[in-house]
Amino acid sequence: MSWQTFRVSSCGTHHIKEQGQPAYEARFDEVLKFHAPGLAPVQRGGEAWHVRCDGTPAYRRRFRRTFGFYEGLAAVEGPDGAHHIGAEGQDAYSEKYDWCGNFQQGRCTVRNKDNTYHHITREGVAAYSARWCYAGDYRDGIAVVQAACGHSTHVDLNGILLHGVWFVDLDIFHKGYARARDDEGWMHVNLQGRPAYRRRFQAVEPFYNGQARVERFDGALEVIDESGTTLVELRPARQSEFASLSRDMVGFWRTQTIGTAVSLGVIEALPATRQAVADRCNLSTDGTQRLLRALGELGLAVQDGEYWKLTMRGGLLRADHSLTLADAAIEYAGPLSTMWRGLPDALRKNTNWTAPDVFGEVGRDEKRRVGHHRMLRSYARHDYTEVCLALGLTGDEHIIDAGGGVGVLAQLILSAHPNAEVTVLERAEVVAMANAVTPGLRWRSGNLFEPWEIEGDAVLLSRVLHDWDDLDAIRILTHARASLPAGGRIYIVEMLVPEESVAGALCDLHLLMATGGRERSSEQIGELLLAAGFELSTVRRLPALPSVAVGVAL
Numbered sequence: 001m002s003w004q005t006f007r008v009s010s011c012g013t014h015h016i017k018e019q020g021q022p023a024y025e026a027r028f029d030e031v032l033k034f035h036a037p038g039l040a041p042v043q044r045g046g047e048a049w050h051v052r053c054d055g056t057p058a059y060r061r062r063f064r065r066t067f068g069f070y071e072g073l074a075a076v077e078g079p080d081g082a083h084h085i086g087a088e089g090q091d092a093y094s095e096k097y098d099w100c101g102n103f104q105q106g107r108c109t110v111r112n113k114d115n116t117y118h119h120i121t122r123e124g125v126a127a128y129s130a131r132w133c134y135a136g137d138y139r140d141g142i143a144v145v146q147a148a149c150g151h152s153t154h155v156d157l158n159g160i161l162l163h164g165v166w167f168v169d170l171d172i173f174h175k176g177y178a179r180a181r182d183d184e185g186w187m188h189v190n191l192q193g194r195p196a197y198r199r200r201f202q203a204v205e206p207f208y209n210g211q212a213r214v215e216r217f218d219g220a221l222e223v224i225d226e227s228g229t230t231l232v233e234l235r236p237a238r239q240s241e242f243a244s245l246s247r248d249m250v251g252f253w254r255t256q257t258i259g260t261a262v263s264l265g266v267i268e269a270l271p272a273t274r275q276a277v278a279d280r281c282n283l284s285t286d287g288t289q290r291l292l293r294a295l296g297e298l299g300l301a302v303q304d305g306e307y308w309k310l311t312m313r314g315g316l317l318r319a320d321h322s323l324t325l326a327d328a329a330i331e332y333a334g335p336l337s338t339m340w341r342g343l344p345d346a347l348r349k350n351t352n353w354t355a356p357d358v359f360g361e362v363g364r365d366e367k368r369r370v371g372h373h374r375m376l377r378s379y380a381r382h383d384y385t386e387v388c389l390a391l392g393l394t395g396d397e398h399i400i401d402a403g404g405g406v407g408v409l410a411q412l413i414l415s416a417h418p419n420a421e422v423t424v425l426e427r428a429e430v431v432a433m434a435n436a437v438t439p440g441l442r443w444r445s446g447n448l449f450e451p452w453e454i455e456g457d458a459v460l461l462s463r464v465l466h467d468w469d470d471l472d473a474i475r476i477l478t479h480a481r482a483s484l485p486a487g488g489r490i491y492i493v494e495m496l497v498p499e500e501s502v503a504g505a506l507c508d509l510h511l512l513m514a515t516g517g518r519e520r521s522s523e524q525i526g527e528l529l530l531a532a533g534f535e536l537s538t539v540r541r542l543p544a545l546p547s548v549a550v551g552v553a554l
């Protein structure tokens with residue numbers, strides 16, 4: 001009997017032959033397709049097993065659920081978890097998982113009891129030691145894995161990162177290209193993780209004989225080739241460029257609404273009725289209603305009967321949130337908005353414009369200093385969770401964390417490497433304010449632009465170089481070099497902008513206006529390092545915004 005031609009009947013209770021006649025007499029609650037070696041999953045009365053092509057059981061065991069055979073093994077679910085069985089119903093291995101996928105290319109995705117995912121071999125052994133937030137099936141020896149922060153990358157059959165580039169969303173390769181999404185939108189990337197073209201889209205389909213259908217952000221549908229060039233327009237734009245440009249131009253409405261809601265105390269007053277918010281914050285009833293409705297439009301608050309309450313997103317603006325953005329909201333709506341007004345002057349030829357001394361301003365104003373460093377703390381807590389691993393420390397180094405703020409990264413390093421020593425070199429008023437006390441953590445007041453008078457095995461500059469122009473950045477790096485022996489390492493942790501796309505360009509303008517600094521590519525960082533006596537050795541792209549550029553002292 002040729003089970004290859006069997007189909008599931010329309011009622012789903014049995015299989016039928018090519019001409020539509022039943023393949024056997026038995027009936028089940030549900031059956032699934034036949035797979036090699038000629039077995040199909042069936043279910044009846046809460047029990048599941050596999051049947052041969054004559055409808056008889058392939059073995060005596062019963063499970064809660066059974067799935068199709070792939071590469072000779074089938075996933076089954078029993079009372080103690082999920083695993084794989086062979087064609088005789090025998091266990092393929094002893095381990096039990098929370099969930100099992102199907103074998104493809106000798107690998108299978110499984111979910112552990114702690115909700116992490118990884119791939120196993122046919123022997124039920126982990127194919128590598130990493131555990132992921134999600135892991136997809138292999139195709140052509142490559143799978144997509146998702147890190148805890150939500151970003152995804154490609155790994156090979158041994159779990160080794162294929163290109164080390166992380167994306168907001170990612171698909172498996174199809175004819176040499178994978179669909180990938182970064183902060184700008186969807187695109188196609190090649191096996192090196194590099195975008196095939198500069199454009200970004202609302203959605204893209206896989207390439208089909210060199211062409212792919214894509215949806216633009218304005219809703220238009222088109223077909224592009226592998227260089228991103230439009231070949232055919234299939235549907236015109238739904239949303240006009242006029243409307244989308246208008247929305248971008250009033251971005252400051254959002255900045256000011258959020259900053260105002262925080263500074264007036266409205267965020268802290270919720271949940272409450274409109275009148276209670278008005279009374280507590282000393283606002284007019286009409287004004288309160290209008291502000292609450294605007295917070296609603298921004299997805300920060302919702303009305304529930306008489307009450308207004310914060311959404312999960314709005315909760316990030318509360319002062320007691322561990323990642324609070326309350327201080328950032330006030331900084332962006334206040335001093336930073338004022339600084340941005342100087343943009344035309346900053347861009348002019350032969351300009352008299354000079355960058356503000358933001359660290360001096362913050363240092364002189366105690367209230368702003370506390371808020372400013374709480375803001376930096378939130379960004380560090382959010383962005384630096386994966387940095388420690390990427391540093392590749394041996395664990396017994398003395399690291400100088402220059403411009404280390406209130407020590408968030410220093411503490412992350414020390415909890416990962418309790419035998420390491422980290423000295424945070426900071427402005428005196430920041431050292432006086434920082435209250436972190438951790439074994440191995442030392443504080444040192446000093447100036448990045450004067451000799452550091454301290455020696456270490458490695459220097460860490462996290463979000464420091466991007467605050468300065470090239471000359472100042474080289475001055476800082478030169479002092480770093482003087483603190484290290486030949487062969488000592490320097491870790492530059494900040495956003496590295498890709499040379500081939502415009503990603504990070506608004507952040508770059510922000511740095512110009514806030515500190516006179518700039519975002520740089522890894523090539524530009526390499527040039528600065530060389531000018532100060534270092535050689536760029538590796539660049540590690542992380543799931544979060546910052547990357548790690550590693551330099552070695554020459």
Ligand SMILES: C[S@@+](CC[C@H](N)C(=O)[O-])C[C@H]1O[C@@H](n2cnc3c(N)ncnc32)[C@H](O)[C@@H]1O
Nearest residue numbers: 359376380403404405426427446447448462463
């Ligand atoms: C953007 S923050 C980065 C803080 C921290 N490394 C992080 O990644 O969150 C820059 C830091 O450099 C410090 N800084 C600025 N100028 C400095 C100077 N001349 N000497 C020492 N530290 C300085 C600031 O106080 C601030 O904490």
